[in-house]
Amino acid sequence: MRSIIPIGPFHPLQDEPENFLLTVEGETVVDIDVNIGYIHKGIELLAQQKTYDQVVFLVERICGICSITHTVCFCNAVEDLLQIEIPDRAKYIRTILGEIERIHSHLLWMGLAGHFIGYNTVFMWTWKYREPILDMMEFLTGNRQSCGMLKVGGVRRDFDDYKLSQLLKTLDELEPKVKMLAEAVQDDPVLKARLENVGTLTRKDAIDYCVVGPTARASGVNIDVRRDDPYAAYPYLDWDVIVLNQGDVYAKFLVRVLETLESIKILRQAVQKIPSGDFQMQIREVPPGEGIGRYEAPRGEDIHYVRSNGTNFPERLKVRAPSYINIPSFYASCINQQVADVTITLAAVDPCYSCTERMISAKDIRSNYLWSQKDLIEISSQKTLKIASELGKEPDLPVLKKFLVR
Amino acid sequence: MDIKEFVEILKNKSKVEFEVQLHSQKRVYIRINRENLKQIAQIIFRDLEAKFSISTGIHIREGFEVLYHFTFDKDKFICTLRTLAPHDDPVLDSLATVIPGTLWIEREIHDILGVQFTGHPNMKRLVKSEFLEENEFPFRKDFDIQKFKEKHGLLPDSQPRKQPEK
Numbered sequence: 001m002r003s004i005i006p007i008g009p010f011h012p013l014q015d016e017p018e019n020f021l022l023t024v025e026g027e028t029v030v031d032i033d034v035n036i037g038y039i040h041k042g043i044e045l046l047a048q049q050k051t052y053d054q055v056v057f058l059v060e061r062i063c064g065i066c067s068i069t070h071t072v073c074f075c076n077a078v079e080d081l082l083q084i085e086i087p088d089r090a091k092y093i094r095t096i097l098g099e100i101e102r103i104h105s106h107l108l109w110m111g112l113a114g115h116f117i118g119y120n121t122v123f124m125w126t127w128k129y130r131e132p133i134l135d136m137m138e139f140l141t142g143n144r145q146s147c148g149m150l151k152v153g154g155v156r157r158d159f160d161d162y163k164l165s166q167l168l169k170t171l172d173e174l175e176p177k178v179k180m181l182a183e184a185v186q187d188d189p190v191l192k193a194r195l196e197n198v199g200t201l202t203r204k205d206a207i208d209y210c211v212v213g214p215t216a217r218a219s220g221v222n223i224d225v226r227r228d229d230p231y232a233a234y235p236y237l238d239w240d241v242i243v244l245n246q247g248d249v250y251a252k253f254l255v256r257v258l259e260t261l262e263s264i265k266i267l268r269q270a271v272q273k274i275p276s277g278d279f280q281m282q283i284r285e286v287p288p289g290e291g292i293g294r295y296e297a298p299r300g301e302d303i304h305y306v307r308s309n310g311t312n313f314p315e316r317l318k319v320r321a322p323s324y325i326n327i328p329s330f331y332a333s334c335i336n337q338q339v340a341d342v343t344i345t346l347a348a349v350d351p352c353y354s355c356t357e358r359m360i361s362a363k364d365i366r367s368n369y370l371w372s373q374k375d376l377i378e379i380s381s382q383k384t385l386k387i388a389s390e391l392g393k394e395p396d397l398p399v400l401k402k403f404l405v406r
Numbered sequence: 407m408d409i410k411e412f413v414e415i416l417k418n419k420s421k422v423e424f425e426v427q428l429h430s431q432k433r434v435y436i437r438i439n440r441e442n443l444k445q446i447a448q449i450i451f452r453d454l455e456a457k458f459s460i461s462t463g464i465h466i467r468e469g470f471e472v473l474y475h476f477t478f479d480k481d482k483f484i485c486t487l488r489t490l491a492p493h494d495d496p497v498l499d500s501l502a503t504v505i506p507g508t509l510w511i512e513r514e515i516h517d518i519l520g521v522q523f524t525g526h527p528n529m530k531r532l533v534k535s536e537f538l539e540e541n542e543f544p545f546r547k548d549f550d551i552q553k554f555k556e557k558h559g560l561l562p563d564s565q566p567r568k569q570p571e572k
Binding site for chain 1: 429430432433435457458459460462464473475477479480482484486505506507509510511531532533534535544545551559560
């Protein structure tokens, strides 16, 4: 007998809203349907109404984790349109920022993966190790995330030598911990028993579904944008692409642990080799034309397409985040799995729904009334006022005062 | 294989005419007729082992331009197929049977631009909100955002709508 198990949109484990409909026969999954669109933000259309300088800040807000990813990718696309080469120092600064982001994103996923399989020790460890890296990001740029460091033609602010020496210190502290984690993952019988031969994505399926990043590299597809379409300072540095052949969740876990170690290696070299000089260049105007920018995000290849019509505003911006192309691979990897294994298989591509969608609708089922965004803001404001009056404080937001009349 | 060799191979294998625009050493754009789309995509994806990255839909003067970006990771360049679906007949062949990776993006382009993809197995909405009617497409140039906002009470100074009766 077939039955359908709905997971989401309010997921008990993941923070973002998505909906999976699993068709099961007994305990075995026979079909899966993925519904997205719960956090569509309309960023592509919004970008057409902003200037190139403003779009840099807009794309930074596509995703909370990959803020550097989308900004560098957009800058790469516009620089490809202009056919310019940015100053060397800017390239190294972009590399450093990108790799710090990769380390904290991979540690975040490892923690979540541990949490998904009910192994909270891994979750506690990795998230503890992740904190100093985020603090380092704040020390270098002024913010843990969405730091506003990038612009078309370089970076906005420079690093001084003292800051970079502190980065090396943090890396020295982090490396033994990640190495310990890598050894523990390979030795741990619990992780192996729980993750090996689970959610296997074969090499053929990986190629057919065009998956990218660690998901593809764990299935034996040797791709990495940092090597295949070099940007920033990666061609000047010595590092390896990690490729494994098993294709299961365990291989994906291992790829991410080993990539974290590679990132530490890249960061050390980048700090050592960073040249002095200019860190930005002036861009006077953007001629008509088109450009494609690529970037190896922690989750895989990110690609931006920009078309200019010669004005200050882009004619079209297309954003393809890695999760967008990785999520449909569920159609291949989840079929014939046990229901209990599906949660970790769904999590194994490190899905990021903020990236994947780029309007919110709320419906009152009793009166069949569709709440608009303005209604929702009003309800939220009234609640703030209620809390403020209960606490006996005067709310200081002038916008809220017009609701006081009611 | 560099871009020149790739264009030669594509010409010999497909035996159709197309227009090549070289942007740089790493980027090439190829304009093709929509009848040849499936055939050329098959050659690029299956025979030349490129990876399909994404497609972009743009509303231009002549109709709906759909771009297919293929990345050649070993050879370090990107080939973009440029094809056009005219206003009076916005129909293209679906590539979903050749490349399963196009399943979602074709649904998205249908949502935002209203281009039909014949042969797609499941054409239901992917990202379009229930606010929008079946014949409203936000990325078309004639789509009136101001009117849309007015209709749904999203303008900053418009009157708040009536509360539902409890």
